[in-house]
Amino acid sequence: MDQQFKDGSDFPIFLDNNDPLGHFRHRFYLKKDTIYMCGNSLGLASRDAEAAILKAMQKWKEEGVKIWNVDDNKYFLYSAELAKIMSGLVGVDADEIAVSASTTVNIHQAVSTFYKPTKDRYKILVDNINFPTDKYAIDSQVRLKGYEPKEAVKIVKCRDSLMDEDDIIEAMTSDVALILLPTVYYRSAQILNMAKVTKAAKSKGIIIGWDLSHAVGSIEIDLKSLDIDFAVWCTYKYLNGGPGSTSALYINRKHFKNLPGLAGWLGNKPETQFQLLQDFDHQQDANGWLIGTPHLLSMAGLEGSLKMFNEAGMANLRKKSLHITAYLMFLVDTKLASYGFTIGNPRADDKRGGHVCLEHDEGYRISIALKARGVVPDFRDPNVIRLTPTALYTSYEEVYEIVEIILDIVKNETYKKISQKRNLVV
Ligand SMILES: Cc1ncc(COP(=O)(O)O)c(C=O)c1O
Known part of the structure; x- marks a missing residue:
């Protein structure tokens, strides 16, 4: 244009x-006489999302508990089903995405999986202008390992409301174990150069994860080429999944063998899932990071709305x-x-x-x-x-x-x- x-x-x-x-x-x-400018916070309802939610509702009405088995267990395996439609938006394989929980819970899930502090490498690097839930989660994760945020959370400061990638890279000292940053800032809309920052982190052996909440559905993303460790994103903003729709977690397939930090029965291997054994045997893909029963009605809207992204x-x-x-x-x-x-x-x-x-x-x-x-x-x-x-x-x-x-x-x-x-x- x-x-x-x-x-x-x-x-x-x-x-x-x-x-x-x-x-x-x-x-x-x-709505007539209303101009909606808030899709960065909550995307609008679409007829496509509505149809998918009503379909799930209908199945519940008709089937009761058998809803989990209809259409080849579609709803029981809903995370994998949605991952298939969403994977192109972030450029990864579908089995690297778990559709689960909220963004904040997924940060806890990923950090509890990857944060393995040692005497010399125990800090988590964040910035001072990200949406604060990320920092709250990081603070509680370092506390769970016996540290105070003041000693274990390293904060890179912005300059004039914007973040300089070189400042982030300079802060990657040998005591940093993990980095969590946003791809697009919620206030300034600044995009961080993920490739540059990720490359630097990898060269220093630091685990790196990204919060894509303001990026997915708004900018093009190719996580495969970046080889990051994990990512989280919400689905109710640009993806129009509905208020509080279920969030997503990306786990790079090279980590599939890692034990999920927060285990739950849904992450167990399907072969033994319904044997309900007392020892967790996690599925060796992103589904291993699922925790509990799919939030079906909070996921269905996404099925409808994601199709539009693929069409467009x-x-x-x-x-x-x-x-x-x-x-x-x-x-x-x-x-x-x-x-x-x-x-x-x-x-x-x-x-x-x-x-x-x-x-x-x-x-x-x-x-x-x-x-x-x-x-x-x-x-x-x-x-x-x-x-x-x-x-x-x-x-x-x-x-x-x-x-x-x-x-x-x-x-x-x-x-x-x-x-x-x-x-x-x-
Ligand atoms: C960058 C970022 N992360 C996380 C969240 C919220 O996470 P949750 O899905 O847990 O409410 C927001 C909300 O606006 C956000 O901007």
């Missing part, structure tokens, strides 16, 4: 008319995402910059993920004013309004319209009537 953008209300209509992915939008539940193709989705976010940045630069707005995400295509990080000193009150005008963004302290035009369901016309609404809010200062008191969920 042409990157030369023009101002004017006809231009987004032209872009929509020429958008090869525009038809996917009609498969989502979009991740390269096409990324291309549109880059284009539509570039259009949004163009409009911010030309119309909003003089009202105190700045763009906090990196500008280069290979350095930015799927959302635009719009910064303003009055970001919180403006985000509330936007909600009152039918726009759904989210806000992250102290000053970030996250706007996510998603490739599958956002139109260029909507992007044009939200910038007009923001302009109206700041010109008329309507946000000044709003309280500074924060809502529980922002």
Whole structure:
């Protein structure tokens, strides 16, 4: 697509008319008079996800406990079934993915598997701007091994809200045993150079895992070529699996023989699973890292929504995402910059993920004013309004319209009537 953008209300209509992915939008539940810009937090419901959930519900109604056996045990083996449809999005083999638990539990699962501290190598390296659940999990994992986070968790600090890969590499000292970092930052949308950081970690014999929560479904990922040790990601953001849909864990096949840190009966080999023996005999692939009974109704939405990603193709989705976010940045630069707005995400295509990080000193009150005008963004302290035009369901016309609404809010200062008191969920 042409990157030369023009101002004017006809231009987004032209872009929509020429958008090869525009038809996917009609498969989502979009509300009239609402512009949804929050797919980075919770993706919208689609008819495809709904159909898969209703199908599972129907099977439960009809079959009771036999639901686990229908369609060749499809639902009992649902993790493997979903892994097959999801593996192309991250470039790995399906048997390297377990669809299980929440992202935070999967961090605990992976770290408890791979963190084997010794007297000389006992530190875990993290950064200071990742979504904090990762740090909470790491802190508790080092405590479980008898350390205090202050001595065993090494924190790389960002510069001006962005992370420098060279700072991370410099922090890879010989006492570091494991590294956990995000691929795309939740606030700034910065993409870390996974290849560069992973290569450095491997050259120093450090186990490395990545949190792909803001990356899967938003950018192209090829984990095979990177040869990382593990990864985790949620499925309710860009993948539109539904509120709290089950998360994913990648285990590099070279680790299949490792004993899972958190064992559970679902991870046992199928041959002996229903013998219910007292000794855990783990399956020698990512399924060995499954813990308990599949969260069927939290997985079904994903079956429907993932098919759309495969139909659209991740390269096409990324291309549109880059284009539509570039259009949004163009409009911010030309119309909003003089009202105190700045763009906090990196500008280069290979350095930015799927959302635009719009910064303003009055970001919180403006985000509330936007909600009152039918726009759904989210806000992250102290000053970030996250706007996510998603490739599958956002139109260029909507992007044009939200910038007009923001302009109206700041010109008329309507946000000044709003309280500074924060809502529980922002
Ligand atoms: C990077 C990252 N990791 C993890 C999570 C949340 O994990 P969980 O699925 O356990 O709620 C988020 C939530 O936004 C996130 O941004």
